[in-house]
Amino acid sequence: MVTLTQLLQKKFGYSSFRKGQQEIIEDLLRGYDVLAMLPTGGGKSLCYQLPAYLLPGSVLIISPLVSLMEDQVRQLRERGEKRAIAFNSFLETREKWRALEQLDQFRFIYVSPEMLQSERLLIALTNTPISLFVVDEAHCISQWGYDFRPDFLKLGEIRRQLGSPPCLALTATAPPEVMNDIIDILQLSPLRCHIHSVDRPNIAIKVEKLSSLSEKVDRLLDYVKRLQGPGIIYFSSRQWTETMARQLQQEGIERVAYYHAGMDAEQRMLVQQQFLRGQLDIVCCTAAFGMGVNKENIRFVLHFHMPGQMEAYLQEIGRAGRDGEKSIAILLYTNGDDGMIQSLMEAELPDDAQVKQLCENLLYGASRDDVEQYMDMCLFTDVQKRIFTYFLEKEGVFSSNRPLAKQEIDRLYGKVTKNIELRRQWKRKKLKEMEKWIFRRSCRREAIVQAFGQTLTDKPEQCCDCCGLSLDGYLRTNEEKHPTRFLGWRVELQRIFF
Amino acid sequence: MKDGYAAFLLSFCLHRFNGERSLAAVYHLFSGKKSAQTLQDSKWFQLAPFFGVWKDITFSEIEAAAQSLFENGLIVPVQNRAYILTEKGKRWLDEQLQRTFFPTHLNGWRYHDLEKWFWYRLSLLVQTLSNLLHHTSFEPIHRHEKTLMWVKRYLLSQRRTVRTLAETLYGELYRLLDDVSEEEATVFTLRLTSYARIGWTNEQIASYLQKDRVCVQFQFQNVLHYMMASAEADRSSILYELMHGLSLPIPLTLSAQKTYEWLLRGKPLGEIARLRRLKRSTIEDHVVEIAANIPQFSIAPFVHEKKAAKIIETARKLKTRKLKRIRDAIGDDVSYFEIRLVLAKEGEMW
Known part of the structure; x- marks a missing residue:
């Protein structure tokens, strides 16, 4: 019999496992459900790709990130694995039908959660022996996660329909409350947890308080000029990303661009790919930037505005130093920032007038389409829509086959209002936690790790501003020049095609 | 400024x-x-x-x-x-x-709906060819599913080799870019993505050329519309193939289209209004719209020939399109509807 290590060598060309991988694989092979929290870039995919060669049936992977899904299938194919397919909106209809007819031929079946709405796919999956049910980015299942996706809530039920195969739930960042949701909804049992430290020892952490906005801007400019790039700077609003990107350019920092969800798809893609390919050094962005941006050598992450909660902060700074080299995260704070963030966050909640209007509209009809139309009419944001749809679904509004009666509406209004209030309180609590962390005087790394219910075992030499930190190792050493090699359109056009 | x-x-x-x-x-x-x-x-x-x-x-x-x-x-x-x-x-x-710079090739009327999809196809085809030729892997610069599918099918259906296809497309682009100004050709080329360089945004090009961003945007669009017009004129070109299946817009509002269908069936205005439960004035608006946009549509059933001539003459004399001034000059026996209809039909009379 081949050992796991031999199989690893044979199929993947690695001579040894990375930290935690072997234990997870062994538990899965023993038939346990596994909840694994591994740092991003920690080799999560191997944990289900290797068992696929030892299990009789197919491995089903549910992932919300279409681009990562595509990447993985491509990598598998490059490795000679032809029996991999990704069901997402990119797949052509004809190809889709063909694949569905012989689904059990595939060793790896990647599916986006939206695609699981398809009756045909579900039926085909039911008729396919599934040996392992993998949920990637499992924190999306929790409405208390920073990236809640209601589609994920159905995964527990779907898993049951597929005969409850062993389940591997993967995430990079999940505090205890979110982990409990994952375990509950996916019904993980018997369960083994493999929780690896959320700590990223190669990222130094610094918080700097400034007395005014103009000082903060100056400080930002100063850092960007001195720090070794490439880097990401997070802002709370679209307007800010544009303004600061332009200001940085005026200061002579050329390879800067901004990124936010208000740009059209093409511009966003251009900026993202330019950054990945090293055509840009700095991206000024909102939280919209980062998901699926797999760049190894990001050297710094600056926060011009604080995020609304620790999970988001950890996720954002975690984009630095994926290559393991030393990197730094700096958060700039001025008095009043928290108030501004709070009003931004609460603006995401529907206000009373919106809720009232929506509930009243339910008098006339309660289908999903109707409700979506009403939400557009009431000018709900995407986040508001997601939360609201989830709530109405939970209350069984969509399964009602008649318009609601007045009394039911009143009851619903009461519940919705209460639910919104709960969310508001929760958001405030999260923000308070973040704020407390900013004003903390002892080790910041320890506090981050504690927020995730863990303890810190080792402190790196360059830990955080509270423990003492020197910027020396993070400053730009050589003045890199990137002259634009554009020699006129004729030369450039030729270079494209020849 | x-x-x-x-x-x-x-x-x-x-x-x-x-x-x-x-x-x-x-x-x-x-x-x-x-x-x-x-x-x-x-x-x-x-x-x-x-x-x-x-x-x-x-x-x-x-x-x-x-x-x-x-x-x-x-x-x-x-x-x-x-x-x-x-x-x-x-x-x-x-x-x-x-x-x-003035965008002389701009033809929003004809291309406003198409330009984006034409550009998506062209730029993705260029990126794909460039990477195929250099044996490099790449992430598509567009995520638009239909475009991805279209380019994939287009490449699979080719009898030409990648090399020949690339050379032909290069030739077509070179010829057209050679026709426009150096600056426009530069803007357009910088927008393209190749194996070696991800395309620049208008804003980046503007800052590189030290130009106004809006100007760069219109220079780019001007070239794009020029390419589309040339493509339509040369059915053997790759660019023409890129336009395939992209439908040109019918320049009517949806509601006017319905009215037009009734008119073609010979219904009088009053009855169309009744059938569609719309005000007569709304139907009149539609007729004006149809007259302005469908060259073969005759206004004779709605305005007497002599009246029409009088309206045109008056509008020319007064050099105005203001309905009230024209009506004041002609007199009460002409309606606003008649004036609008004639002006719409005569469209470009100056």
Whole structure:
């Protein structure tokens, strides 16, 4: 019999496992459900790709990130694995039908959660022996996660329909409350947890308080000029990303661009790919930037505005130093920032007038389409829509086959209002936690790790501003020049095609 | 001036509108609003090339540009947020027209719906070919599913080799870029993505060339529309193939289209109004819209020939499109509907 290590060598060309991988694989092979929290870039995919060669049936992977899904299938194919397919909106209809007819031929079946709405796919999956049910980015299942996706809530039920195969739930960042949701909804049992430290020892952490906005801007400019790039700077609003990107350019920092969800798809893609390919050094962005941006050598992450909660902060700074080299995260704070963030966050909640209007509209009809139309009419944001749809679904509004009666509406209004209030309180609590962390005087790394219910075992030499930190190792050493090699359109056009 | 190129374009439009339309009309024109009013306006005032060519413009951008023109004494308000050019403004516009880039190939009327998809296909095809030739892997620069599928199928259906296809496309692009100015060719080439370089955004190109971003945007669009027009004229080109299946817009509002269908079946206006449960005046608006946009549509059933001639003569004499002035000059036996209909049909009479 081949050992796991031999199989690893044979199929993947690695001579040894990375930290935690072997234990997870062994538990899965023993038939346990596994909840694994591994740092991003920690080799999560191997944990289900290797068992696929030892299990009789197919491995089903549910992932919300279409681009990562595509990447993985491509990598598998490059490795000679032809029996991999990704069901997402990119797949052509004809190809889709063909694949569905012989689904059990595939060793790896990647599916986006939206695609699981398809009756045909579900039926085909039911008729396919599934040996392992993998949920990637499992924190999306929790409405208390920073990236809640209601589609994920159905995964527990779907898993049951597929005969409850062993389940591997993967995430990079999940505090205890979110982990409990994952375990509950996916019904993980018997369960083994493999929780690896959320700590990223190669990222130094610094918080700097400034007395005014103009000082903060100056400080930002100063850092960007001195720090070794490439880097990401997070802002709370679209307007800010544009303004600061332009200001940085005026200061002579050329390879800067901004990124936010208000740009059209093409511009966003251009900026993202330019950054990945090293055509840009700095991206000024909102939280919209980062998901699926797999760049190894990001050297710094600056926060011009604080995020609304620790999970988001950890996720954002975690984009630095994926290559393991030393990197730094700096958060700039001025008095009043928290108030501004709070009003931004609460603006995401529907206000009373919106809720009232929506509930009243339910008098006339309660289908999903109707409700979506009403939400557009009431000018709900995407986040508001997601939360609201989830709530109405939970209350069984969509399964009602008649318009609601007045009394039911009143009851619903009461519940919705209460639910919104709960969310508001929760958001405030999260923000308070973040704020407390900013004003903390002892080790910041320890506090981050504690927020995730863990303890810190080792402190790196360059830990955080509270423990003492020197910027020396993070400053730009050589003045890199990137002259634009554009020699006129004729030369450039030729270079494209020849 | 602060709002450089936007202000220049705005002054051009305001000049054409001659104080007879408000700033909102300029906004609707650029953003490509498919209302009867906007569709007619773009014909009447000969602004059809600008229809729908700046879809994401905001009204406040137009207001800012207008403010800047006003502060420089180039325009003055007349009424209802309408402006006319001052003498200084007219001189300035003339100068600009001679000095600045003007998008002569722009054809928003024909291409406003297509340009994006044509560009998506072209730029993805270029990226794909460039990477295939250099044996490099890449992430598609567009995520648009239909475009991805189209390019994939296009490549699979080729009898030509990748090399030949690339050389042919290079030849076509080179010839067309050689026709436009050096600067436009530069802008267009920099927007393309290759194996070695991810395309630049308009803003990045603008800062590299030290130009106004809006100007760069229109230079790019001008080249794109030029390519589409050339493609339509040469059915053997790759560019023509790239237009395949992209449908040209029918220049009618949806509601007007329905009315048109009833008219083709010979229903009188009153009955169409009743059938569609619309006001008669709404149906009249549709007829005006149809007259303005469908060349073969005859207005003879609605206006007597002699009356039509009188209206045209009066409009020419008074050099106006204002309905009231024309009606005052002719007299009560002509209706506003008749005047509008004739003006719509005669479209470009100056």
